Amino acid sequence: MSVSLQSIGVSGIFAAEAEMAATESNISNASNPNYAVESVNLEANAGYGGIGDGVSILGTVSAQAPYLTSQINSNQSTDSYNQAFSLATTDAQQALAPSSGNDLSGSLQSLFNAFTNLSASPADATVRSSAIAAITQFAQTDQSLSSSLSSIANSQLTQVSSLVSQVNDASTQIAKLNSQITADQANGQSGAALEDQRNALVNQLATLIGASGDAQGNVSVGGMPLVSGTSALTLATVGSGPSLGLQVNLANGSLPVNVSQIGGTLGGVLAGATSVLQLQSQVNELSTSVAGALNTQAESGYGLDGSTGTALFTIPGSGGPVSVNSALTEQNLGASATASGVPGDGSNASALAAIGNNQNLIASLPNSTPVAAFSEITSNFGTVVQNANNNQQQSAATVQSLTQLQSSITGVSLNDQLTQLIQYQNALEASGRAVQAADDMTTYLVQSLSSSS
Amino acid sequence: MGVSDLSLFNSLAYSLDNNTSSLAQIEQQIATGNQVLQPSDNPTDYAASQVLSAQNSAVSNDLVLAQQVQAQLTTADGALANVGNAVDSAIAVATEGSNATTSPAQMATLGAQVQSILQQVLGQANSQYGGSYLFAGNQVQTPPYDSSGNYSGDTGTNSVTFSNGNQVQTNFAGQSIFGDTGSGLIATLTSLASALNSGNQAAVSAALPQLQTALTNIATSRGNLGINLQTANNLVTDATAQSTTLQTQISNLTGVNLAQAATNEQEALLQQQALVSMGSELGKIPLVDILA
Numbered sequence: 174m175s176v177s178l179q180s181i182g183v184s185g186i187f188a189a190e191a192e193m194a195a196t197e198s199n200i201s202n203a204s205n206p207n208y209a210v211e212s213v214n215l216e217a218n219a220g221y222g223g224i225g226d227g228v229s230i231l232g233t234v235s236a237q238a239p240y241l242t243s244q245i246n247s248n249q250s251t252d253s254y255n256q257a258f259s260l261a262t263t264d265a266q267q268a269l270a271p272s273s274g275n276d277l278s279g280s281l282q283s284l285f286n287a288f289t290n291l292s293a294s295p296a297d298a299t300v301r302s303s304a305i306a307a308i309t310q311f312a313q314t315d316q317s318l319s320s321s322l323s324s325i326a327n328s329q330l331t332q333v334s335s336l337v338s339q340v341n342d343a344s345t346q347i348a349k350l351n352s353q354i355t356a357d358q359a360n361g362q363s364g365a366a367l368e369d370q371r372n373a374l375v376n377q378l379a380t381l382i383g384a385s386g387d388a389q390g391n392v393s394v395g396g397m398p399l400v401s402g403t404s405a406l407t408l409a410t411v412g413s414g415p416s417l418g419l420q421v422n423l424a425n426g427s428l429p430v431n432v433s434q435i436g437g438t439l440g441g442v443l444a445g446a447t448s449v450l451q452l453q454s455q456v457n458e459l460s461t462s463v464a465g466a467l468n469t470q471a472e473s474g475y476g477l478d479g480s481t482g483t484a485l486f487t488i489p490g491s492g493g494p495v496s497v498n499s500a501l502t503e504q505n506l507g508a509s510a511t512a513s514g515v516p517g518d519g520s521n522a523s524a525l526a527a528i529g530n531n532q533n534l535i536a537s538l539p540n541s542t543p544v545a546a547f548s549e550i551t552s553n554f555g556t557v558v559q560n561a562n563n564n565q566q567q568s569a570a571t572v573q574s575l576t577q578l579q580s581s582i583t584g585v586s587l588n589d590q591l592t593q594l595i596q597y598q599n600a601l602e603a604s605g606r607a608v609q610a611a612d613d614m615t616t617y618l619v620q621s622l623s624s625s626s
Numbered sequence: 627m628g629v630s631d632l633s634l635f636n637s638l639a640y641s642l643d644n645n646t647s648s649l650a651q652i653e654q655q656i657a658t659g660n661q662v663l664q665p666s667d668n669p670t671d672y673a674a675s676q677v678l679s680a681q682n683s684a685v686s687n688d689l690v691l692a693q694q695v696q697a698q699l700t701t702a703d704g705a706l707a708n709v710g711n712a713v714d715s716a717i718a719v720a721t722e723g724s725n726a727t728t729s730p731a732q733m734a735t736l737g738a739q740v741q742s743i744l745q746q747v748l749g750q751a752n753s754q755y756g757g758s759y760l761f762a763g764n765q766v767q768t769p770p771y772d773s774s775g776n777y778s779g780d781t782g783t784n785s786v787t788f789s790n791g792n793q794v795q796t797n798f799a800g801q802s803i804f805g806d807t808g809s810g811l812i813a814t815l816t817s818l819a820s821a822l823n824s825g826n827q828a829a830v831s832a833a834l835p836q837l838q839t840a841l842t843n844i845a846t847s848r849g850n851l852g853i854n855l856q857t858a859n860n861l862v863t864d865a866t867a868q869s870t871t872l873q874t875q876i877s878n879l880t881g882v883n884l885a886q887a888a889t890n891e892q893e894a895l896l897q898q899q900a901l902v903s904m905g906s907e908l909g910k911i912p913l914v915d916i917l918a
Contacts, residue, residue: 203631210630263666270665270672282680286687293691293786293796296758296766509764514782517764517797523787529684544680552673555665562666573640577633584630 177226178611184227185604188215191230192597199585200594207373209235209583211365235365239388241579242372246379246386248575252568253380254441259561261329261445265452266558268321270551277456278547280314281463283307285529288522295508295519296477304522305503308485312497315460319494322453329446330417336439337408337419340381343374344392344405350374351390352403382408383436395434397421415450417443448557455537455550457493462534463543464488464495467525474507474521475514483507634908642901649894655882656891662880671879678879682872684789689865692858695786695794698755699855702798705753705760706848709804709811712746713841716815717834719743723822724831733830737822744815748775751804751812761800770800775816777806788861794854803847811840 191213202208211233220226270276275283287300287307294300350371357364375386384394392400399406399421408430411418419430432443464486471485483505486495508522509515528534530542538546655661665672722728723736752769753760762770764782771777777800784797805812814836821829 206632206636266665272663276676278676278680279683282683286684289684289687289786289788290691292784293695294756294758295784297756513780514764517758517762517766517784518782519784519786523785526787545677548673548676548680551665551676552669555667555669555672558664558666559669569640573637577637580630580633580636584633586629587631 178614179608181225181227182604182606182608182611184218184229185607186601188213188228188230189597189601189604191233193594193601195233196590196594196597200587200590203585203587203590207369208585209237209365209369209372210585211235233365235369236583238579238582241575241582242376243385245572245575245579246376246384248568248571249376250379250383250385250436250440252565252572253438254383254436254444255561255565255568257329257438257441258445258448259441259558259565261325261442262448262554262558262561264325265322265449266554268318268325269452269456269554275310275314276547276551277311277314277318277460278544278551280307280311281529281543281547284311285526288526288529291506291508292519292523292526295522296516298503301477301503301506301508304506304508305501308501309497311460312464312486312495315456315494316496318456319453319460322449322456326415326446326449326453329442329449330414332442333417333419333439334410336381336442337410340378340384340399340408340439341405343378343381344399344408347371347374347378347386347390347392347400348403348405351400354390355403379437381437382439383434394436395431397428397430397434415446452550452554454492456547458537459535459543459546459550460495461488461493462536463528466528466531466534468498470521470525470528471507473510474525475509475512476502476505476507477516478504479512479515480505481507481512638901638905638908642898642905645894645898645901649891649898652887652891652894656884656887659882659884660880661882661887668880675876675879678872678876681789682869682876685865685869685872688788688790688861689869691786692788692794692861692865694756695796696855696858696862698760698796699794699851699858701753701755702760703848703851703855705750706803706844706851709747709750710841710844710848712743712750713811713837713844716740716743716818717837717841719822720818720830720834720837723818724827724834726827728827730825733822733825733827737819740815740819740822744775744812744819745773747804747811747815748773751800758797761798761803763799763801764797766797771804771806771812775807775812777801790861790864792857792861794857794861795850796854798847798851803843805840811837811843814840 192215195211195213199210214231214234216229216231218226218229284307287304290300291304350367354364354367354371357367371390375384375390375392378384378386378392378394378399382394382399384392384399386392386400389402390400391398391402399408407422409420409422409427411420411429419432419435420427421430432440435443465488468484468486468488472482475481476483483501484498485501485506487498488495509518510520510524511518514520529544532540532542532545534543535541535546538549541549651663654663662668662672662675719736719739723733728736748771751761751771758766759768759770759779762768762779764784765779768778770779779800781799781801782797783795783799785793785795787793801810804810805814807813807816814833818830818833818837821827821833
């Protein structure tokens, strides 16, 4: 068996061309974050008697870092959860403790100050007007805070449908890709580009809902499958507002999803809404407790017009926020403790002011005055936001670090690629020269044989 | 292990984001003078400063109110002092009228003086502060005495309780201080004027101890009022000092250390310059230049 010098050179040309094609593809995808650097798998052809017989192209492969990919997906899920939770709670914190203007604590203290002033001058029209203004300001601050917290929670919950839709789109695409990859592999094709796309979609699902996938493209969240082979299950919302839930639709029914097992943006959004609604509930408890105690005291007093039994606030059955009693006027505000004490007795106003020192008004925050209770609520929520921000910074740093590591394996280094390009150009040129040399040898042999004959 | 170009840019962007975020926070701290800008910066200190701010608000309100009460009680004390002087004058007139050498015509003149003193006393008893009558009990919106000395106020009093628990009485029942047409100083002055006008020296003499009693009563009332005034004075002094202390405590909890903040800002700015400089180098690919 003879060795074909020309075919060896041609195989080298093919190999160099394939490598240059892969390199050019790598260079053109240098800024594509979902791209894994590709290389050509070559195999030396074994010739007769141990003499090499050129090179064969086995295929193109993508660089893989499966463990890092899995870690990134997991941490990306945590980071997305933390980002969504941190955003919601930071917004709520801004409403709870505005950087300018009065917060509920300031309104509360202004209210008790106004009652102290009223106790000194219960017949003074200006002082009575200031007391009504302080009552109104407290109610408005409470309403504004409660409304802001509702708005923040609702804006979180309204994102859920869109996120669920994105989850279902990604699941459907993964199921389709699974089908195409299986078909390509059956036909002996690499499917590297499709696997890149699938990895990106699995990462998107990890970001959206905290899902994790396996090497075969099966995806699940909290033990609940989202993609199984070539089938995608549909996630759907159930209920609305604070009772919003999720379920997975099956062919013959549905399964509820345990929301606490959901991660990613969707999990963070739901947890953020829950946290904000809990805060609203605490604020409502405080404001209704204070308003209730003030109402009881005010109703026992007498106004300048001699009337009694006028409440300061209207407290809704739903538990808040409070509003000013529409029947309250400067005249019927009960500053005096007795009918005969009108107008100069301000002892009931003094009793209203003393409620500011009552430490047993708020059931869930015993031993705290109203202002101290609000500060405790603020402090507790501040800790929630602080932890959320710290967690978010840590998870972002972890994702950044893992992404760097992954990128060092699967990312494109232009310096590497340009060096390789030169190497492959040289290989191509050398192979071409080898073919030329083989051709020259053949020509020489033919000419030598012709002249000798 | 290679380094991909994308990771270099991503890393730069991540570092620049963190640097910008730090710089923004430092600059906001310097601009506002506060290190704790929101609860999450330091939940414990933020909450503590919130409680201290509420206390400071109460103390500041106390200060303004105590100053107002101080002025109100000073007005009331001035009225009582004037009444005391008027009673002294009445005693002098009564002493002169009780002298056997005083003629009926002189006694009639003295009677007119006492009538004038009575009107002075009634005027002082109808003293007002901020539109409220000070000696009307709780009937602060109507003059407690008419020109004859009839009392239309009541026996009620009113007190203010300040945030430190101190109480100060602000209204006084005039009847217990000045009496009315039936008893007390006003009744004594009325009957003295009548005795002088009628030349009844025995009745004039009898009025003298009653005037002494009234003078003692006025002095006692001034003493009680003085206790309240002293409390108000102390409140003004204490509230001023307490407010300063509270503001210092708040500043200690949330205020920014400007020297430290300025150093942190310089460090962050240097880091930013280094990152931007690195970014401009990242834009260059040496190998491309070499190959070109």
